Amino acid sequence: MKILVCVKHSFPTDRSVIIDPSGQWVLDCADGATPQLGRYDELAVEQALTIKDQNPGATVDAITAGSLNKSAILRRAMGMGADSGIHVLTSADVFTSAVRTASLLVSVVRLRSYDLILTGAMSDDLSQGLVGPMLAGKLDIPYITSCVRLNVDSKRSVVVAERDIEGGRRQIVELDLPALASIQACDKKPRYPSLSNIIRAQNQIIETIQAACIDESESGETLLGLTYTPKSGSVNFLTGTCGDKAKELASILRKRAFLR
Amino acid sequence: MNDRIAVIVEHESGRIAPATFEALQCAIEIRRITSSEIICLTVGEKVDELCADVSELSGMPAMGVVIPELHTYNGEAFLRAIIFAAGIVDAGWVCVAGTTQGLDLGPGLAARLGIPCVSAVERVYEKDSKPVFVKKLFNGKVTGEFCIGNHGVVISQPGCFTWEKISTPACRGVDKIRFEPGLLRTRVLGTSLAEPADSGLAEAAVIISAGRGIKRRENLELVSKVAGLFPNSSIAGSRPLCDDGWLPYRLQVGQTGALVAPELYVACGISGAQQHLVGMRGSKFVVAINSDPLAPIFNQADIGIVEDAESFLTDFLRLAMKSDDVAQP
Structure with a gap:
């Protein structure tokens, strides 16, 4: 069984964002710091490795698209246990449409x-x-998004997976392989890289x-500009x-009578 | 002729999902710029009543795409049916609501139709006779404006488009086609409740909600103690906290969790991801505690406190329990 996990470097949500002078993207948060695996991507790597553990002979490749220093996140995925890394090298970190x-x-x-x-969700x-x-x-x-549970039945060549839907419910689906799942949650915590890996x-x-x-087809999506979101409301x-x-x-x- | 705008009607158990009308409003705003016609597409086993209802309520023509024996949402069957129908009605734009179904369907649809996709759209305006889509990025800190030309899949952000009801509802005509999706590689086995929804959360007058900013699992006890100060209160949490197993999913507030509207909502260490805001937007009075002054939760708050949640809650608990201290300002 050949598994591919697609990863992207993370931009921590609590970090301040600085729009670059061109107004076309933000300053590369990874400058000077080692790029980190995205939170959901890390779960996707763990999910892939869990499947590998359960299916002898399975392989896990990790792939990312990004500038030169982003190979660090492939090393991280490989440190966790992925067999190899593939880096689609782009020139700079600018807005890239999906x-x-x-x-x-x-x-x-x-x-x-x-x-x-x-992939991560x-x-x-x-x-x-x-x-x-x-x-x-x-x-x-076939694919499943917001996947919170995934089991591979390699004999039948299917995956049985659950996706989160509104109202705290889950839809259970069976997909024929080959298939894609975007991972929202995993039963296990992402493992730490091991020294040997x-x-x-x-x-x-x-x-x-x-x-x-x-050969890239024209994406058709143009970013016209970025601005800082103005404070809304009246906090x-x-x-x-x-x-x-x-x-x-x-x-x-107390004045509002919430507290006695 | 301009390409039409197809609005995907989301429905469950014979009812139109309210989010459909947000997608429809988004379509109307695109129409103001492109002068395209709008058509409402309903995919499912039984579509007659849904089509009549949506046409009457919206004043737009509707088309039903009947897939025999399709009892529930099946992404692959929907994808094939909409691609088929989009060809028939000459749709260049497809508008879907930013529900879990819309987010599942939209991007796959765009890829198969070979058109761009823009998600989490909050606003549409005109520039050079083309629609510009406004959305938030980087956890709400930055707003971006995007142009996707003359066609694309547009996913509306929940709660951002207010449906303008039409004054004289009238059915504008309903078409129906039958579609055989062929052999599907996706089979829906059923739906389960992750955990029974916590009715206590829906009924609570006060919700003290925790996010990753509380840093340590042990601090949930602090959150519980603060909740204990208020009658008819409950604790709750953001999605990441439930994913980490710190709280059961039945206490999750957000798009895929509980939608709450308490009298008082206290967000402790919650940054305010869009998915969370969808779940608590109806709260009457919001207090937000976060160490990051730029956290988007403050945009939803009445009272903002820029502090570490643990330190603040410790101080607050101590003071609120000694009522004499607080009586004199």
Whole structure:
């Protein structure tokens, strides 16, 4: 069984964002720091490795599209236990539409006949969740999004998976392989890279494919510009020390009869 | 002739999902710019009443795509049916609601139709005779404006488009086609409740809700103690906290969890991802505690407190329990 897991570097949600002077994208958060695996992508890697553990002979490849230093997240995935890494190298970190990313990935993936492709449910920066189902659409394979449970039945060549739907419910579906799943939750916590895997990953060559060599179809999506989201609403920020604020909040909540 | 705008009617148990009308409003705003016609597409086993209802309520023509024996949403069957219908009605635009179904269907549809897709759309405006789509990025901190030309799949962000009811409802005509999806590689086995929904959460007057910013699982006890100060209260949490197993999913507030509207909502260490905001937007009075002054939760809050949640809740608990201290401002 050949498994591919698509990963992207993370942009921590609590970090401040600085729009670059051109107004066309944000300053590369990874400058100077090691890029991190996205939160859901890390779950996707864990899910892939769990399947590998349960299916002797299975292999897990990790793929990313991005600039040079983003290979660090492939090393991380390999440190966790992925067998190899594929880096679709793009020139700079600019806005890339989901269609374009899916096109970049599909040109590489199509030739390699994976049985199962996993992605994170969404990235930490754009929170769109588009690339996974777009990749499946382009490959014309069945897919499941917001997947919270996944079991492979390799004898029957199917996966049985559950996806989150509204109202705290889950839809249970069976997909014929090859298939794609975007992972929202995994039964296990993402494993830490092991020393032996880290050493192996360091000595391994990451396959690098120049994005420029790939025939990209026009994505059709243009970013006109970015602005800082203006403060909306009429929030009243309490001031003073932590204790002052606690005191004031208690007073406000008493006046409104929430607190006795 | 301009390409039409197809609006996908979401439905369950014979009822139209309210989010459908948000997608429809988004379509109307695109129509103002492109002058395209709108058509409502309903896919399912029984579509007659749904089509008549949606046509009457919207004043738009409707088309039903009947798939025999399709009892529930099957992404693959829907995808094939909509591609088929989009060809018949000459649809260049497809509008879907940003529900779990819309987010499942939209991007796959765009890829198969070979058109772009823009999700989480909050607003549409005109520039050079083309629609520009406005959406938030980077957890709400940045707003981006996107152009996707003259066609695409547009996914409306829940709660952002207010349906303008028409004054004189009238059915504008309903067509029906039958579609055989062929051999499907996706089979729906059923639906389960992850955990029974917590009716306590829907009925609670006060919800003290925790996010990753509480940092340690042990701090949930602190959150519980704060909740204990208020009558008819409950604790709740954001999705990541439930994913980490700190709280059961029945206490999750958000798009796929509970939609709550308490008198008081206190968000402790919650940054305010769009999916969470959808779940608590109806709250009457919101207090947000977060160490990041730019956290989008503050845009939804009446009272903002820029502090570490653990330190603040510790202080607040101590003060609120000693009522004498607080009586004198």
